[in-house]
Amino acid sequence: MKTEISICWLRRDLRIDDNAALYHALKGNYPVLLLFIFDTNILKKLCNRQDARVSFIHQTLEALNEKLKDYNSAIEIKHGTPEAAWADVLNTYQVKAIYANHDYEPYARERDDNLAEYLRSENIGFETFKDQVIFEKNEITKADGKPYTVFSPYFRQWQQQLKPFYIKPYPVHKYLGNLLKRKQLPIPNLSALGFEKAQLKFPGKNFSGKLTAYEQKRDFPAEDATTHIGLHLRFGTISIRQAVAHALNQKAEKWLSELAWREFYMMILWHFPNTIYQSFKPAYDRIKWINNESDFEKWRNGNTGYALVDAGMRQLNQTGYMHNRVRMVTASFLTKHLLIDWRWGEAYFAEKLLDYEQASNVGGWQWACGCGNDAAPYFRVFNPELQAKKFDPDNKYIHHWVPEIKQQKHVQPIVEHAFARERALRIFKEALQE
Ligand SMILES: Cc1cc2nc3c(=O)[nH]c(=O)nc-3n(C[C@H](O)[C@H](O)[C@H](O)COP(=O)(O)OP(=O)(O)OC[C@H]3O[C@@H](n4cnc5c(N)ncnc54)[C@H](O)[C@@H]3O)c2cc1C
CATH class of the missing domain: 3.40.50.620 (HUPs)
Known part of the structure; x- marks a missing residue:
């Protein structure tokens, strides 16, 4: 039997x-x-x-x-x-x-x-x-029962509803004796699955030491002051309840809000699954993208001539990780400066990011393009040079990833900033006025 x-x-x-x-x-x-x-x-x-x-x-x-x-x-x-x-x-x-x-x-x-x-x-x-989240689906809604589509009021409500019950760990260890007793069978090796061992190093799980200085340092890529736990949250090797409990214990509100961004985007994806293909704000799907393949290749390889953009893309290609500030700048550059469809960039990040999370990646790309869940209008166009001055003032991050800059051998910019900005504003405006 x-x-x-x-x-x-x-x-x-x-x-x-x-x-x-x-x-x-x-x-x-x-x-x-x-x-x-x-x-x-x-x-x-x-x-x-x-x-x-x-x-x-x-x-x-x-x-x-x-x-x-x-x-x-x-x-x-x-x-x-x-x-x-x-x-x-x-x-x-x-x-x-x-x-x-x-x-x-x-x-x-x-x-x-x-x-x-x-x-x-x-x-x-x-x-x-x-x-995998503290609150899901319809647990945090507006008074009329509809989902929030902007983060700030969502987060206020999220915080209000956050009671100790929601972060209580499940005491699984008490019941592990009920696991089915059976012999160990070898796990199929990677080659049987059609893969090989990756060369990348995986981030550790110990994040609590990063929380004290997080708020002050999180925006400076050279500081490497963020926790790198995205991969662990993605595959559940860290429990979200444990992460939130740490944030509360250490009063790391900024970090807590980032964890809430993660579930905000999951909630959005659950309510609006079509946003994996379509802009959250449909008018943005009328944008006449240029979609130049050669520009896309330069962006992917970190050869746009913009130091911060190139540093970020090289960090991504070599480590499977890119700092959040730089994700915003590279994504803005692709969609605004190069007028390449956000879906191209989203697909490239999906291929490369160790911490790839469909909800956050689609959300992050649509936010950077201006077509997503953001109250700010499309005319926010990051100036990659000003962003570099502000967030990498000593060029430490840039020099690490684009060392040829020190010998002034970095490629020339593939597009001029002022020209690209004006062009993006015009093309976006035309699409939205149609
Ligand atoms: C264009 C773009 C694409 C992105 N793609 C992804 C993605 O595929 N996967 C992903 O996890 N995050 C994505 N993000 C969000 C953010 O950049 C990363 O979560 C963060 O950089 C991961 O580094 P960390 O683990 O050190 O984060 P920390 O700053 O230490 O934050 C802790 C955790 O909070 C969550 N988090 C932090 N910021 C955000 C955010 N803005 N949105 C959603 N969750 C956040 C992540 O789970 C993160 O690991 C993207 C952002 C942009 C602008």
């Missing part, structure tokens, strides 16, 4: 401590098997065989499996489409219930809806939980 079990399906919550779905699964009536699917629908879109996110997931699963040894358990790993993987799992085990945490991206929602429908027909329970 097949063993009756329940399954906790890990996706972007790769930890066993303080995990909502796992907690509820373990408190249920059946031994719990942890499952992870290397989803080929996602993997096939990655063009770099050394994609660092895949290596990160792989390494995290190995560490997780090691921990599970203490409970005589092991994670089940599948490689394929979710449909095929689930068919296999349901064939092997007598699955009584499935638990997972919410995921707000359009692809994930469709995947989960399809699974839910199938499981209903099979009479298998599928329970899902909020885990």
Whole structure:
């Protein structure tokens, strides 16, 4: 007879401590098997065989499996489409219930809806939980029940509703004895998944030392004063409740607000899933982009002749990370100075960023372009030279990434700032007046 079990399906919550779905699964009536699917629908879109996110997931699963040894358990790993993987799992085990945490991206929602429908027909329970944010979906709304579309009032409401209950960790450790006892099976190696080990270094998880000086230093890329936990929040190797608790303990309100930006964008994506393709403000989809391929290549490679832009793009290409201030400047430069569609830039960041998060990336790009969730009008055009003077006054960041500047060998600007600014204002205005 097949063993009756329940399954906790890990996706972007790769930890066993303080995990909502796992907690509820373990408190249920059946031994719990942890499952992870290397989803080929996602993997096939990655063009770099050394994609660092895949290596990160792989390494995290190995560490997780090691921990599970203490409970005589092991994670089940599948490689394929979710449909095929689930068919296999349901064939092997007598699955009584499935638990997972919410995921707000359009692809994930469709995947989960399809699974839910199938499981209903099979009479298998599928329970899902909020885990990766403090407040989700419709938990923070305006008085009329509609979603906020501007951050400041959203954040005020978010803070008002933030009670200790929401950051209480789930005491998963008490119930880990309910994991399904089974032999360790080797995790498929990266080459079996079609990938190779990435060469990039992953940021650590220890962020609390960065919070005291965060507000003063966060805007200066040479200071490297931000926490770099985006990757860990993305894959759930840090719990958001733990991060928010630290922010409150250390009275790091500015940092807290950045965590709230993250869930603001997730809420926006959940309510407006079409914004992955369309501008939040539809009139901006009338902009007549120039979309010059050669300019795009120069931008990607950090050869625009604008030091801060080039430094940022090189940092991204070499480390999988770019400082937030520089993300804003490079994104503004692409959309305003070069008049290249924000979707091109969004796709490039999605390919390169270790901390790529669809909601924040789309939100950040639309914000920089002026077509997103921002009260400021389109005529904010960052001057990359003034931004460099203000935020990298000693050229420390720039000299690190664009060392040829010291010998005055940096390429000439591909477009003149004043000309580009006027052109952007004209083209944006024309689109909005149509
Ligand atoms: C064009 C553009 C694209 C971006 N793409 C992404 C992306 O793909 N993934 C991503 O996580 N962030 C993105 N951001 C937001 C921000 O730049 C990064 O979150 C931040 O730079 C990550 O560095 P950190 O972990 O050191 O952040 P910290 O400053 O230490 O902040 C802590 C965490 O708060 C969240 N956060 C901080 N700022 C923002 C923000 N403005 N919007 C949403 N969340 C924020 C992140 O999860 C971050 O890890 C983008 C911003 C812009 C302008």
